[in-house]
Amino acid sequence: MDNQNDLGQFLASRRAKLNLEQAGLPDFGGRRRVPGLRREEVALLAGMSSEYYKRMERGNGKGVSESVIEGISRALQLDSAEHSHLQDLIRSANVSNRPQSVRRTPRAQITPAVQQTIDAMSSVPVFVQNGRLDAVATNTLGRALFSPMFDGATEPVNAARFVFLDPRAQSFYQDWESNTRQIVALLRAEVGRSPYDRHLSDLIGELSTRSDLFSKLWAAHDVREHRAGLKSIHHPIVGDLELTYLGMDLTSDRGLQMLAFSAEPGTASADGLQLLANLTLAQDPKSHAFKSTGNNLRLEK
Secondary structure, eight states, rough: OHHHHHHHHHHHHHTTTOOOHHOOOOOOOOOOOOOOOOHHHHHHHHTTHHHHHHHHHHTTTOOOOOHHHHHHHHHHOOOOOHHHHHHHHHHHHHHTTTTGTTOOOOOSSSOHHHHHHHOOOOOOOOEEEETBBBBEOOOOOOOOHHHHHTTTTTTTTTEEEEEEHHHTHHHTTEEEEEEEEHHHHHHHHHHOOTTTTTHHHHHHHHHHOOHHHHHHHHHOOOOOOOOOEEEEEEEEETTTEEEEEEEETTTTTTTTEEEEEETTTHHHHHHHHHHHHHHTTOOTTTTOOOOOOOOTTEEEE
């Protein structure tokens, strides 16, 4: 992955989203050759010289201070995820010639204590993933909830591969198009954090080659955080579920995030989730290999 090129393309994509009115600048008319703001206008809003800003859009992040980052973030009206991504891109561009100093590969497994904790959450589906969106761990109900993702998948099971390459994802996620954008934005953010992760680079290459939609969304340079939200899914056993989720970083396992799902009490989704929990707990609760076969549930040891 080209860190310097990513920095320039990200900045260009953000200023293309802003018009003069949104930026609070006067419009004197005339034909504009580029969408959004010009580089000179961003520099003016950020309080820096246009040459300095142009240098950054050419991928040169050398010597960029926090105050400069704040100025650009303010000028481009970046949200918190975009601001963090800009910081990551500048950091990686500054050390692009020394990749060994920032190389970081998220752990492939969780500690036994964390697995024991999520196993104890028998009524809450739990899904632990790394920045590449590999499924690092689940509890039994979490695996049951996302059974289509696991059934027939090769290791490592990956949410991005499922969403873009598995036809079942379009019926599993009722808001599939929204999920495609979310997946790409999460991977974009991870590229900024872990620019020298070879497995991440391979995943991006695979998805870009095999999915035209992924390539199109990847070119937009959108980023986001995965903290809270709503998942609307059609489970093959219990039907439609509207679930909220919370994402929590695991301090004991750096680079991993735990997603916990729940349904509003008294709703059909709560009843469906409880039914799924009853079906899984009626069998071996220590098993982590959930399978769905037709209308029956079975747990494989």
